[in-house]
Amino acid sequence: MQYLLKITLKDTPVWRLVAVDGTADIAFVAELIAASFAYEKARRVFTVNGVEYRAGNGGDVEDIKELSLFDELHLEQGQSCIYRHNINNDLIHIVEVMKKEDHLFCLMPSTLVGSGLLPKDLPFDLEHINAHFDKDDIDSLDLRECTKRMRALGVQRKDLKESLLRLGSRDLSVKINC
Structure with a gap:
């Protein structure tokens, strides 16, 4: 499935509407969201129906479960979950599924x-972010730049084999005797 997600930084005027592919892994989708916001590398987590799903550390996976597909979170249109880009701070992002379809008519990711x-x-932190938006002379968001950062990562993880090997998986080789 493909998703149109509205990600709102709770208690601030900051938000993004992003398009991602559900066949990407959880850690990779978390990294795409981070790229849209221009976040630094950090640990990331999704919380769906009270269950936490670790979502990598700056794009790197630390557990095989982080390579589960985003589709496996079973989010439906109209449903929300929580995303935190740094589990050590209090900033919470509300992720709302605006659309969930076989094919969205936009380029992925964006x-x-x-x-x-x-x-x-x-x-x-919330205090400094909100004070920043109360000023009269703030820079505007450049959507092309956000999309450029996301597309530099791609639609899905490019280093899946390397990630699996780092987690202790063995390289699969098949020998056929005729």
Whole structure:
């Protein structure tokens, strides 16, 4: 399935509408979301119906479960979950499934619309983020740049084999005797 997700940084005016493919793994989708917001590398997690799903550390997987497909979270249209890009801070993102279809008519992955360019030079907490948006002279969000960062990663993980090997999987080789 393909998803149109609205990701809102709770209690701020910051949000993104992104398109992702559900056949990408959970950690990779978390990294695509982070790219849309221009977040630094950090641990990421999704919480769906009270269950936490670890979603990598800056794109790298630390557990085989993080390679589960995003589709396996079983999110339906209209349903929401929580995304945290750094599990050590209090910033919470609400992820709402706006559309879930076999094929969305947009390029994957992409940031289609959004609001709020996050400050780079301030502490990353609600107080400083909201104070930043109360100013009159803030830069506007460049959707092309958000999409460019996402597309640099691709639709799905390119290093799946290497990720599996780092997690202790063995390289599969098949020998056929005739």
